[in-house]
Amino acid sequence: MGGDGEEVAADIDLFALAQMIADHAGGMVSIEDPQSHVLAYSASDETADELRVRSILGREGPPEYLSLLRQWGVLDRLRDTDEIVDVPAHDELNIKRRLAIGIRRPTDARARAPRVLGAIWLQQGDRPFHPDAAEILRGAAAVAGRLISRSLDAPTTEALLIRRLFGAGAAVDAAAVANALHLPSTGPAAVIGFALASGEHASGADRAALGGVLRLRASSFRGDSVTTAIGDRVYVLLPGYRSEQAVTAWTRQLIEHFDAKGSLSLRAAIACPVPDLGRVADARAEVDRVLDRTAASPASRVTTLAEARTAVLLGEVLDLVAARAELRDPRLGALFDYDRKHSANLRDSVETYLREHGDVRDAAAALCVHPNTLRYRLRRVEDILGMNLDDPADRLLLEIQLALHRRPRKPEASG
Incomplete structure (x- = not known):
């Protein structure tokens, strides 16, 4: 970048x-x-x-x-x-x-x-x-x-000021930006982050055009809106919004508009109320947290941190585990090796068992096997891992470790 x-x-x-x-x-x-x-x-x-x-x-x-x-x-x-x-x-x-x-x-x-x-x-x-x-x-x-x-x-630095208001680059005095852009420096505001839906790709020209169209739409909704593109995302500031419901409804309508045109598929995260312009950068960080953790959820096209907190916090916990080698359980490697060598499916069996909250009959039905067959597989898992699946602590640790291995590999961030 x-x-x-x-x-x-x-x-x-x-x-x-x-x-x-x-x-x-x-x-x-x-x-x-x-x-x-x-x-x-x-x-x-x-x-x-x-x-x-x-x-x-x-x-x-x-x-x-x-x-x-x-x-x-x-x-x-x-x-x-x-x-x-x-x-x-x-x-x-x-x-x-x-x-x-x-x-x-x-x-x-x-x-x-x-x-x-x-x-x-x-x-x-x-x-x-x-x-x-x-x-x-x-x-x-x-x-x-x-x-x-x-x-x-002749203000040649307006775009730079807007980016800094959103937390990109050196810190900026919010009151000075408000004065330069004729924005209210106090009072509730809303920040919306737009990103491509999971699996979507766009050229640089398409991303630039997207930023322009979102700017047009935001300015139609509120003439004093401020829009900027940072990386692959577009951020909109709505000063003095009237209601959270109105902001959410407008965001949903905008995403539906892009869907109807068959162009880029978008998702969005909303942070509001933002108490004043000095907190816009914090609000952008909040919507980034949500966008980072809801990419794989088609039901989360428009959401907030409050609505997506479980996915956000779990994703961040997994990030911490992934970043520290000592927090990754090496015993899972033995389980995966066993599956490869014996053409078995112990991993799938134990994941289904955990997903069904430890109910053997429901898990066996989901796997289309006899309950006794599943019980045998679970004993093999316990032997290989040295865990007790009746122990809540072992089950919690195993779920976290398996979730880590299910995560898609994250692309490297652009500089």
Whole structure:
């Protein structure tokens, strides 16, 4: 994994944002400043109308078209409201339908009102807009507001500050970050960590795109949300969330959205309430604990430490045992050697017996053998291991050691 500088360089720009909107909302996108100068745009195709073509070629809206938009009240609505403006098609003017939304500077306690920074225009092509196009535009407007504000205010270290707020790199003063990002420094917040589902793999480009889409969605849910990618995971901070239920419901809907699109399969862990921004790094560590220990559980697509505590603590106990050779019981090697040499299945038999809480009849039924056969196998296990399966301490130790051997080998962490 790269250093902090690489993360800043890889942050999204307006052109990447325009293309992302086009991909996820349908249509063709242009992002303009308050004077209708084109700042960025997505790829066009043969369905681009004359207004789009002339705007991009001239880097600003043609005067006669801008005059019409003023007459129709479109520009006033973009300036005065936060709503999506639906501009119908005008066949006689060769203008296709558009959705548009104004871009504003993120609300700052030092400012009396948000400053208008421009607008996002989404032109319809030969297919209807995607059903969630309005939601995508709302999220994109919040992201664009921060991107343009950043360039106007020239804060070159915002992405680095966000990463440090989440605990990556040197420590940072939370109050200073809150001031720079116009975030409340106190009050409950929520931190959500997103990771690929177990067995999923994604290219670097896919991971970068995932971070961008999650940023759009989070900004649509809360305009003051903060998103960053660290390693293979994406983290979202929701300041001043209204309820844990709402945060959980939004996270589940987001994962279901990715499932429905047939793209990457995600899982998530939530930490809330986070008392203030100074505890965001601790909250990220908490969601990492959960994501590290629930990868193999398909039922844990969205969970918390409280819900997954057994899996988390057991996994961490096994980590401690795995890290210290003196805590690994060498007697299990004799059991595995016996199975290999005699084509036996003593390990499977004793694991099933332990899973059935020491009930020989239930374990024998699960193994499809006679209870007496299982009893014979268990005596052989006791002889080989030098353990007494009627002793709770021996059973507990054996379960821990067998669980350690069942664990998949962890991939080496990237630097």
